[in-house]
Amino acid sequence: MRDRNDEWRSANETGWWRDPEVLASLGPALADQFSDTHPTVVLGLQSRGCLLGSLVAQHLGLGLIEVRKDPARSAASDRLWQRTTPPDYEDRHLTLGFRRNLINSGDRALLVDDWIATGAQALACQGLVADAGATWLGASVIVDSLERPELRRPLNLRSLLHVREL
């Protein structure tokens, strides 16, 4: 998994997906970080989070909710749970959301993503789960690059690697 791309000062994540063994291991590894919980649904953040979220959901025998950027393009806003993020790692205030009928108040939601930096997008996802009256279990990510360590506990963040290990 060590794959530093010096030009961009970030990991070359597409190389991870290209490796069949790494790809096969990611769903189980991300799921196992929350083996003490009982998720009923996986949330995947567009776009890399969806790629990984589907691996985790399939491993656990669960379904996936695609958390879309700019979800109002695909459904009327009164049918959506939507939240706007604080500034993310690219200083964007993104609107994230999904259709309300995809989740119910009895759901126990696990967010899956490749990377966390400011935590802005994960916080918005936590807010979406709260809006639906569902239970937030935590965020299972590959790389922890969290800039605000005080968010680690409220988000219940668990990671396969810290950015310093890349």
Ligand SMILES: O=P(O)(O)OC[C@H]1O[C@H](OP(=O)(O)OP(=O)(O)O)[C@H](O)[C@@H]1O
């Ligand atoms: O902690 P934050 O500052 O919120 O940033 C982390 C998020 O940003 C990246 O996705 P990006 O929006 O670049 O989309 P992508 O998955 O399409 O690359 C990354 O995959 C996380 O989803």
Ligand SMILES: Nc1ncnc2[nH]cnc12
């Ligand atoms: N995928 C990613 N998401 C957020 N911050 C990053 N920095 C480097 N890669 C990143």
